[in-house]
Amino acid sequence: MKKLSLRIRLLLLFTGISCLIWICSGLFSWFESREKIDEFFDQYQILLARQLASADWSGLSADSQKATNRIIGGIDNADEEDEAIGFAVFDRAGKMIFHDNENGKDFIFSPRTGSFFNQNVDDEEWRIVWVDSADKNYVIAVGQEMEYRTEVTLDMVEEFLTPWLCGLLILLGAVIYFVGREFSSFRRLAKELEARRPDDLSPLSDKDLPDEIKPLTTAMNDLLRRIDGMIKREKSFISDSAHELRSPLTALKVQLEVLELAEDDAGARRSAAAKMGQGIERCARLVEQLLLLSKLESGLAMTDEAEDVSWPQIVGSLAAEYDEALRAKKQILKTDVTARAPVNKGNSVLLAAMLRNLLDNAVKYSPEGATVAVRISADEIEVHNSGVKIADRHLRHLSERFFRPAGQKENGSGLGLSIVGKIAALHGCKMEFDNSGDGFSVIICKE
The missing domain is CATH 1.10.287.130 (Signal transduction histidine kinase, dimerisation/phosphotransfer (DHp) domain)
Structure with missing residues (x-):
């Protein structure tokens, strides 16, 4: 399955989070609004029940219901169905003696008073509060259809969330536009790279690019x-x-x-x-x-993990390797190796090659009877050969590839000291030259 682009993933992520927040806000608003509406209408029912309970129902005649209905019927819009509220008055025997002529006439008598009860009225759920009249001879019931409360709550939540939804859509459109505009920098950068020649390695321009790029x-x-x-x-x-x-x-x-x-x-x-x-x-x-x-x-010659370096072993091996060449030129090899050196962990093969190149140059370019000294201390590695010096003007070129001072009779590639310098640098060291004393020295020490 092809992975979606970063731009689309960002937009989907933003849209998903925004919708989730909007839904959570809607649910929170629903529960909060429903709780407040229930509290409001419960209080309204209690107030109406209190007024009805304080009335004198003992003198109510049989024609009172009809007369009241005619009076209410004469009021404009009074004939419209009202599902918000209903009430009824019962005597102690459970006989209904008065109602609102709309919803209350369907109430079923309940002897329990002093609390709210949910009852089914014409297959609809109603919340009814039952109270005794002031003279304790009658029972008052004031109820409200629960569906009405639900509709009111939905209307409130809708009015609250609709502006949010409109704002969310506007914000989403703005995000799509600005994200697309900002990602145009990536497209411009890609086109610039595509149009380049293979040999063009000049730096890329970061003009007008966002700080994140x-x-x-x-x-x-x-x-x-x-x-x-x-x-x-x-x-x-x-x-x-x-x-x-x-x-x-x-x-x-x-x-x-x-x-x-x-x-x-x-x-x-x-x-x-x-x-x-x-x-x-x-x-x-x-x-x-x-x-x-x-x-x-x-950079392919350096190992990932450093190992302990045994300088006495490396020096001993090289001394045996160059014994014949030393005897052929009647040269003397002196070694002074301590347990510590500037490099104690590293690539032993490379470090042995570094010291081999130094010893090879010292033996090759020293005259007969010369003394070659290898000294390794905690501060430096030095290879000194007596009887020969390098002109000062050549010292700064010795580490260059293929450089060989004029007048050399011995065969060589001119790569030895360049290799030594690079191996030293890989191990955090530097290479120095010294023309003082009776000969020439190459010194490897920490940078």
């Missing part, structure tokens, strides 16, 4: 801004990746041609094969770094 447009503009930034990063990433992969692939192609030409020269073939192996290793390393950087920039 502006948070939505603000969120959409923020999303468009992030999408635009992501697309620009992806374009730049693809362009830079293609440029960086071109060089090793070209070198591989050249070595393949050398390998094909050196059919009888075993030394040349071995040299070309060795260089091809190095080129393939460089390509593999570059692709690995590119994939990791892509995940970091897209």
Whole structure:
């Protein structure tokens, strides 16, 4: 089943609540009005019964009823049926001696007095009060048809609720008009989005929009801004990746041609094969770094739940991994790892990759016999390599993708420090560089 639109649901909700309130008001008015009308007519019956009870009925002749009927009949409109009230006078034996010549003549005698009783009179329910006359020789009955009270109550409630109903209909019409007019902002916004080109990620205008919609447009503009930034990063990433992969692939192609030409020269073939192996290793390393950087920039590399990080275990594993490279360059690795670090909960795989990139750069770009130091304390993570420094003009560019200072002899992708910076940022840290002392240091500390 298709879900109704928000506009229709709001109108139905408003209409339903308004009708419910109107019905409740009607019921409340009915019960209140009926109670007041019953009180009013009961008092009226008691007053009339009191007047009749104080009269002297002992001297009433047989012709008194006929004479009274002629007198009343001579009054204008007196012949119209009156269902509002009726009365009758009975003697103690239950004989009716006088009545109103309309309704009271059908009353049935009741010896009980001093209270109201509901009786059926000509198949209609009447409310009758029975009282004794002042001399206790007669019984007075004054009654009223209950249907008349109901009609009066309905008339009162109708007069009360009709203006309410008219006002409700006018209000409903106004609500339909104004809700439709306010929702036109949504339609205008939808049309603006439909008319846009796929590459148009400019902010949406919130001019003339209601304040309730502006948070939505603000969120959409923020999303468009992030999408635009992501697309620009992806374009730049693809362009830079293609440029960086071109060089090793070209070198591989050249070595393949050398390998094909050196059919009888075993030394040349071995040299070309060795260089091809190095080129393939460089390509593999570059692709690995590119994939990791892509995940970091897209936010896919961070796990939802942080885990405890064992820095001694990470440092020990990396020391074993780079032992051969250190011995090949006669370098010394010093480690100083405490139990606490700037990051104690996070993604262990990413943090290990961060430290691996720092250690890889330190070993690769330090001269033979240099000392590489890894120090982890509660305040910072530092990787220091002696015997080498970076020119101050290059320091601010070191975290840029594919940046490599001029004059580098070692192979590299220029992505390592960019990856380190992004992993640090994901864990609430920042990356700093220090050229003081006998070498160069990269420091990871809390922001």
